[in-house]
Amino acid sequence: MQTDFLKVEALSRIYPASRGKTAVPVFENVHFSIAKGEFVCIIGHSGCGKSTILNVLAGLDEPSSGVVIMDGREVSGPSLDRGVVFQGHALMPWLTVMQNIEFAVKSRWPDWSKDKTVQHCQQFIDLVGLTGSEHKKPSELSGGMKQRVGIARAFSIQPKMLLLDEPFGALDALTRGVIQDELLKICAATQQTVFMITHDVDEAILLSDKIILMTNGPRARIAEIVINTLPRNRTRNDIHKDPQYYRIRNHLVDFLVSRSRELAVAQDASYDPRHPPEVRPGEAGDEVPSDMPRIQKQAAIHLV
Amino acid sequence: MKTSLTFRAYLLSALILGVLLMGWYLATLPQKAAVAVPQADAEYAALMGGSAVKKSGMPTPLEVGHTLQEKLADPFYDHGPNDKGIGIQLGYSLARVLAGFALAALVAIPLGFLVGMSPIMHRALDPYIQLLKPISPLAWMPLALYTIKDSSASAIFVIFICSLWPMLINTAYGVAAVKRDWLNVAKTLEVSPLRKAFLVILPAAAPTILTGMRISMGIAWLVIVAAEMLVGGTGIGYFVWNEWNNLSLTNVIFAVLMIGIVGMMLDMVFGWLSRLVAYND
Ligand SMILES: Nc1ncnc2c1ncn2[C@@H]1O[C@H](COP(=O)(O)OP(=O)(O)OP(=O)(O)O)[C@@H](O)[C@H]1O
Ligand SMILES: [Mg+2]
Numbered sequence: 001m002q003t004d005f006l007k008v009e010a011l012s013r014i015y016p017a018s019r020g021k022t023a024v025p026v027f028e029n030v031h032f033s034i035a036k037g038e039f040v041c042i043i044g045h046s047g048c049g050k051s052t053i054l055n056v057l058a059g060l061d062e063p064s065s066g067v068v069i070m071d072g073r074e075v076s077g078p079s080l081d082r083g084v085v086f087q088g089h090a091l092m093p094w095l096t097v098m099q100n101i102e103f104a105v106k107s108r109w110p111d112w113s114k115d116k117t118v119q120h121c122q123q124f125i126d127l128v129g130l131t132g133s134e135h136k137k138p139s140e141l142s143g144g145m146k147q148r149v150g151i152a153r154a155f156s157i158q159p160k161m162l163l164l165d166e167p168f169g170a171l172d173a174l175t176r177g178v179i180q181d182e183l184l185k186i187c188a189a190t191q192q193t194v195f196m197i198t199h200d201v202d203e204a205i206l207l208s209d210k211i212i213l214m215t216n217g218p219r220a221r222i223a224e225i226v227i228n229t230l231p232r233n234r235t236r237n238d239i240h241k242d243p244q245y246y247r248i249r250n251h252l253v254d255f256l257v258s259r260s261r262e263l264a265v266a267q268d269a270s271y272d273p274r275h276p277p278e279v280r281p282g283e284a285g286d287e288v289p290s291d292m293p294r295i296q297k298q299a300a301i302h303l304v
Numbered sequence: 305m306k307t308s309l310t311f312r313a314y315l316l317s318a319l320i321l322g323v324l325l326m327g328w329y330l331a332t333l334p335q336k337a338a339v340a341v342p343q344a345d346a347e348y349a350a351l352m353g354g355s356a357v358k359k360s361g362m363p364t365p366l367e368v369g370h371t372l373q374e375k376l377a378d379p380f381y382d383h384g385p386n387d388k389g390i391g392i393q394l395g396y397s398l399a400r401v402l403a404g405f406a407l408a409a410l411v412a413i414p415l416g417f418l419v420g421m422s423p424i425m426h427r428a429l430d431p432y433i434q435l436l437k438p439i440s441p442l443a444w445m446p447l448a449l450y451t452i453k454d455s456s457a458s459a460i461f462v463i464f465i466c467s468l469w470p471m472l473i474n475t476a477y478g479v480a481a482v483k484r485d486w487l488n489v490a491k492t493l494e495v496s497p498l499r500k501a502f503l504v505i506l507p508a509a510a511p512t513i514l515t516g517m518r519i520s521m522g523i524a525w526l527v528i529v530a531a532e533m534l535v536g537g538t539g540i541g542y543f544v545w546n547e548w549n550n551l552s553l554t555n556v557i558f559a560v561l562m563i564g565i566v567g568m569m570l571d572m573v574f575g576w577l578s579r580l581v582a583y584n585d
Contacts, residue, residue, distance in 0.1 A: 060488055078491040090485035094507045094583040103503065107493035139584045157493070 004033035005193055006057070006161065010273075011066035013052050025064065026052055027220040029273040032212055034161075037191045041204040043252065044214030045260055050197045051087075054165050057195060058084050071160060080108050083154035085164045089146040091138040091153075097125065098134040101153050108157040124152040128182060144175035151179070155186065164196040168203065177236055180206060184234070201252045205245060206234055210278075213255050215264040222276040223263045226251065229282035244282035251281035325365050332364040363554040371554050372561075386546060388538070390559070394566055396538040400456065400531075401524045404463025408520065412468050413513065416475025417501065420509070426476065433472065441466035441527050445534055455535035462531045467520035474516025478509030510581035518574035525567045540566075 011030040017023035027049040034040050042050050055061035057068055059078035068075040070082070091100050101121040105112070112120070125134055128148040138146050147167060154162055168176040180203060187194060187207075198204050204211050211226040230244050239245050271277075363371075379391030419426050441462045448458035482505050490500045506513075532541025540563055547555035 058488075058492055060491060078488075078494065080492075080494050082492065084488070084492045086485050086488065088485055090483075090489050092486055092489075092504065092507070093585045094510075094581075104489075104493055107495050107499075137583070 005036040005038075005071060006034040006195075007069040008032050008053075008057070009067050009069070011053065011056065011063050011068070013049060013056070013061075014064045024218040026217055027214070030066070030222055031274050031276070032222060032225065034193060034195060036193055038210070039187060039192075039194045039196070039208045040210055040212060041196050041198050041208040042212040042214065043198060043201070043204055043256065044220065045216050045256070048214045048217040048220040050214065051165055054084075054163050054195065054197055058082055058163050060084075080157055081160045083157055083159035083162050085147075085150050085154045085162065085167045087165045087167070087169060089138075089143075089150040091146055091149055093138050096135045096137055097130060097141070097149050098122075100138070100149060101125065101156050104153045104157050121156060124156040127155070127186060128152045128179075142175075144171050144179060147171060148179060148182070151183065151186075155190075155192075161193045161195065164194065166197050166199065169199065176200075176203070181236060183207065188232075201249055201256070204228075204252065205230065205248055206236060206239055211252065213252070213260070216260050217264075220264070221267075221273060223255070223260065224277045224279050227278055227280045227282075229280050248282045251279070328365050332362045361553065363557060367554050368557050368561075371558050375558060385537075388543075390540075390543070390562055393538065393540045393543040393559075394562060397528050397532060397540040398566070400459050400539065401463055401521075401528050404460040405467045405521060405524050407460070408464045408467035408471060409517065411464075412471035412516075412520075413475050416472045416513070416516075417479050417505070419472070419476040420479025421505075426480070433469070437469045437473075441523075442530055442534070445531065449535070455537055459528065459531040459535050459539070463524045463528060466527045467524045470519040470523065471513070471516040474519070475509065475513045478512025478516075479505055481512070482508040507581070507583075511578065511583070514574065514578045514581055518571065518578065521570050521574055522567070525563075525570055529563060 009031055012025045012028035014023050014025045026047075030053065032040075042053070044050055052061060056063050057075065059075050059082065075082075092103070095103065098118070098121055101124060102117055105117050105120055109117070109120075122134070125131060128151055130145060130148055130152065133141065133145065138149070141149070147170070151167065154164075168179060171179065184207060186192070194207075196207065205228060208228050209232075210228055213223045213226060214220050215223045226248065228248065230239065230242055230248070375390050379389045381387075381389040382392055415429075419429055444462055444465050445458060448461040449455065452458050452461060486504055486508055487500075490504045495504070528539070529541040529544065532539035533545040536542050536545070540559060544556055544559045544563075547553075547559065
């Protein structure tokens, strides 16, 4: 693997304590790195600080300690190098789809001619399948369409890295699937580096190269990093056919259901926050798992 | 169903107008004296060129209608300080209101931006705003007359003061309430502060700002009549006061009607502007 494109070192975040309580860090001593072109998902229970980490990466929030280094330079403040897709789409309702994307493109390339700007925007509108809706206002779009505009806006500035905060959380399963496919295609085509928060285990397995698992907060930390060993040319329809899929899924569900809580209390003696354990549950033995029924039962568990 | 509802509403409005006019007409009907009028009175009346029929002081709808027709036929004549057409008088008032209002907007909107965007400015200026806001704008009149010395400018100052607060408070509120997400989008796109102010905050806060402007304009139009009654000279307020001194209630009623109509039109303009900047989120 290439040298690390993004490096997070000893990150922690403490919010001022409410009256009469001592301030407890939301998370502390978080180390991880992302290689160029890598798709990284982060999973953890609500409140463990995922959004906070993402905001720090985006430069919208400052850590209490630790640094984020991207492309050899320390991140201090937001930058056009990092495109963000916000959880609540964050489109400006008084602008049309085209104008929303134009706003971003003009910020990135202020010297471009009107024609060039529009052409560039159109390309990304087409990419997310919104051709024909250019002149609609966000209020005239469905939730899925709005989210796609948000994605097109983030992609249109061709950032070095994309940050996605539960981008599909508010979508129904069908729309989510369609957009996941689109995201997969775009990322494959553009070799985009992505950091994404999700609550959806299947989504993480479908999209990511590695999955960061956080223990429960407060004082959350990285419990382990799951390497997704499924071959990269995945599709939503075939992914279930690979036996690796169930092993990974099982591992993740098991983590969320019980281990995230247990690990928050007692950590292994060998645990080193600088190098959280990397696991490859997909590769665990070639024999067909004997506990198949259990796996299927767990696979049916629905998560938050 | 919907058209029929509007139609019925119009019908009802017309009916109410009819009833009001009828009531007015009946209330101001000339009354034949029930008892024999004392001789002296009749003689006096004849002397004064009147008839023996006692008239109520209130003008009848017909008289007002007549005045309306007459005055609106030639609204812009100017026969000296005490005899100007209604159009000219309204024009003076409107010019003062617009001048005071525009000055207030020039101060209130940038200041509102500042207060809305900076928590420290908000804290620092809030006591002043809270203290100055409840003061009747007319209370400033003597100070204005003393310092400015010009009656017309003093009226403009009073309009300025009364338009200031709703615009300032609404702008500050609208700016402070701009969604975090939109500001974050602007931040991640490294948008310059000026571009952010004009392309993100202004359109986001525009509906709230316009509500403030609409309230301000309503208050300004209320206050101008009173202000002009005090400073005199020109304007619709002075006209009302002058006609009262002339005991011409017909003209007063006519002026009152005009004040209402102009006020309504001003409000309609702002209603239209509000719809222009509205967005649904
Ligand atoms: N402004 C703030 N002041 C105080 N505490 C805060 C603030 N913002 C977040 N927190 C705390 O930080 C913790 C982490 O918040 P964060 O939004 O990062 O969680 P998350 O992992 O993204 O959760 P979710 O999955 O629900 O989005 C929470 O426990 C929250 O209470
Ligand atoms: Mg979150």
